[in-house]
Amino acid sequence: MTSHKLRKVDVIFSPYSVAPYKILKDTMQRDKNEVIQELIDSGLRGRGGAGFPTGLKWKFAAAEKSDIKYIICNADEGEPGTFKDRKLLVEVPRKVFSGMAICAWVTGSTKGYIYLRREYRYLIPKLKEELALYEKHAKEFDLDFSIEIFLGAGAYVCGEETALIESMEGKRGEPRNKPPYPIQDGFLGKPTIVNNVETFASSTMVFRYGAKEYIKLGTDDQHGSKLFSISGDSPKEGVYELELGMRLDEFAEEFGDGDTKAVQVGGVAGFCIPRKNFKDTIIGEGNTTGGSTMIFNSTRSMYNVLHNYLEFYAEESCGQCTPCRVGTQQLLKGIEAVKNGTKPPQYLDNLIKLSETMKLTSKCGLGQSVTNSFSSIVNNFREEILF
Amino acid sequence: MAEVKELVKKLSKKYGKTRENLIPVLQGIVDEENCLSKAAMREVAQEMDISAAEVYGTASFFSFLNTKEDGKYKIRVCKSITCDMKGKQELIKVMEDMLKVKLGETTQGKRFSLLETNCIGLCDKGPAMLINDEFFTELTPEKVREILGDYIRNKY
Ligand SMILES: Cc1cc2nc3c(=O)[nH]c(=O)nc-3n(C[C@H](O)[C@H](O)[C@H](O)COP(=O)(O)O)c2cc1C
Ligand code: SF4
Ligand code: FES
Numbered sequence: 001m002t003s004h005k006l007r008k009v010d011v012i013f014s015p016y017s018v019a020p021y022k023i024l025k026d027t028m029q030r031d032k033n034e035v036i037q038e039l040i041d042s043g044l045r046g047r048g049g050a051g052f053p054t055g056l057k058w059k060f061a062a063a064e065k066s067d068i069k070y071i072i073c074n075a076d077e078g079e080p081g082t083f084k085d086r087k088l089l090v091e092v093p094r095k096v097f098s099g100m101a102i103c104a105w106v107t108g109s110t111k112g113y114i115y116l117r118r119e120y121r122y123l124i125p126k127l128k129e130e131l132a133l134y135e136k137h138a139k140e141f142d143l144d145f146s147i148e149i150f151l152g153a154g155a156y157v158c159g160e161e162t163a164l165i166e167s168m169e170g171k172r173g174e175p176r177n178k179p180p181y182p183i184q185d186g187f188l189g190k191p192t193i194v195n196n197v198e199t200f201a202s203s204t205m206v207f208r209y210g211a212k213e214y215i216k217l218g219t220d221d222q223h224g225s226k227l228f229s230i231s232g233d234s235p236k237e238g239v240y241e242l243e244l245g246m247r248l249d250e251f252a253e254e255f256g257d258g259d260t261k262a263v264q265v266g267g268v269a270g271f272c273i274p275r276k277n278f279k280d281t282i283i284g285e286g287n288t289t290g291g292s293t294m295i296f297n298s299t300r301s302m303y304n305v306l307h308n309y310l311e312f313y314a315e316e317s318c319g320q321c322t323p324c325r326v327g328t329q330q331l332l333k334g335i336e337a338v339k340n341g342t343k344p345p346q347y348l349d350n351l352i353k354l355s356e357t358m359k360l361t362s363k364c365g366l367g368q369s370v371t372n373s374f375s376s377i378v379n380n381f382r383e384e385i386l387f
Numbered sequence: 388m389a390e391v392k393e394l395v396k397k398l399s400k401k402y403g404k405t406r407e408n409l410i411p412v413l414q415g416i417v418d419e420e421n422c423l424s425k426a427a428m429r430e431v432a433q434e435m436d437i438s439a440a441e442v443y444g445t446a447s448f449f450s451f452l453n454t455k456e457d458g459k460y461k462i463r464v465c466k467s468i469t470c471d472m473k474g475k476q477e478l479i480k481v482m483e484d485m486l487k488v489k490l491g492e493t494t495q496g497k498r499f500s501l502l503e504t505n506c507i508g509l510c511d512k513g514p515a516m517l518i519n520d521e522f523f524t525e526l527t528p529e530k531v532r533e534i535l536g537d538y539i540r541n542k543y
Pocket of ligand 3: 080081082465466467468469470471505506507508509510513514515
């Protein structure tokens, strides 16, 4: 485990010092395999939560043979505590579109979509203006790749890539079994690359600076800079771009209010880290890379926090598989029963086991990740759940 | 009835009649009619050549494709954790008093629906809410009184 001092950097949100469409143009002069290799060498991993190496995804997609391939920019951003994709689409949309276009060029795709969550509908007018500008450049560069907005209809689970595709096909947003993965069998049965908004913006910056420079940021395990959405008990709430690999104690010192009791790292799907473990926790290693960080101070009841999370899960579970549909409800009822004394304290251990079973048996990341926050809160704040 | 038919025809012409255009078509209906009536869903099914049950199945999955008529102005208050910590409950009380409805209900005359929603991506400026497609942040009871008062006076 390597770590380094907390450092704010200015890569993704840097002003357009080199115009993103110039980066697109320059990149298109290069050899495609070399471009993919550069992305692999940069160590960039998906910024949507699962952390799959982006260069590899593009490489596999490029190798697929198909009459048409799709590229989808995942802007469904529904994880509580996450708002960085919104900021990217407002402030640096050209970096996002440029990343999509480079991806299209190396993989041979002609059609792209931005899957925008319904709650962000107010962003559409500006985005359309920006898309018109993009189309102008694409024409100039002789690039046959158009981008359209697909507006979601309000369901957190549709951020999961296969549920997202189902909903684009006009169906209920229920996740599919994987494999096959979208790069083989995606939208309308065609090879489809789904990447997060930040992943596309970051890939543009990889081509701007080159893998050698980019990889200098971060640690051996997590490369580059990352956007963190910071909210909760913090005097500095907002989106910050930080080098990956800082320790949580430094993070809490910088962003907390001096009375930080716990930090939720990686959103509701991530882990709740208590103060005593701040020193041993490195952000970006072992926890998810979505970038939602919620800070709780000592006045907060961790029972209320967990109850709020479980309500979220119970509502957003698509209900397709039993462990998740029933499990989320049982966990919620379970902690209520322990709180009001109708179940003994030891019942919490059964509930932890249940959440672990959900991890093994649920179909998608939603049901699989409930145990992360559930176990970390129950194990670290047991008294607060009981009394 | 005839109007719904026209609307569905217009929308399916605009977006296309194949299944992957279902959600944009349904969204277009909700924008115009404020909800998806049974008649509208049947019309869509016929136009797109799928069963009405399929249309309903898709619609019922999504919180923005409501099949029951609710208020013209849908107030969606974020109830996720950080907005909750920053006092969304008090805001709801204020609005319940002003609109004389309980959370989840619609006012007489179907002007306003008071709803809760999960995180709307405005957490650094919580508590936050949406009224239809407009967003409001850093809410306080005073601010809510002002905003809602304005809606009641000017858009009633
Ligand atoms: C329940 C659930 C919700 C998700 N929501 C999002 C989301 O809002 N945005 C996103 O980019 N990825 C989300 N993901 C991850 C996607 O499935 C997928 O891994 C990601 O879009 C791939 O892009 P990346 O490699 O660039 O991260 C979600 C996953 C799950 C299981
Ligand atoms: S784990 Fe939950 S959200 Fe995922 S498919 Fe199963 S029921 Fe649906
Ligand atoms: S928690 Fe309310 S907007 Fe995110």
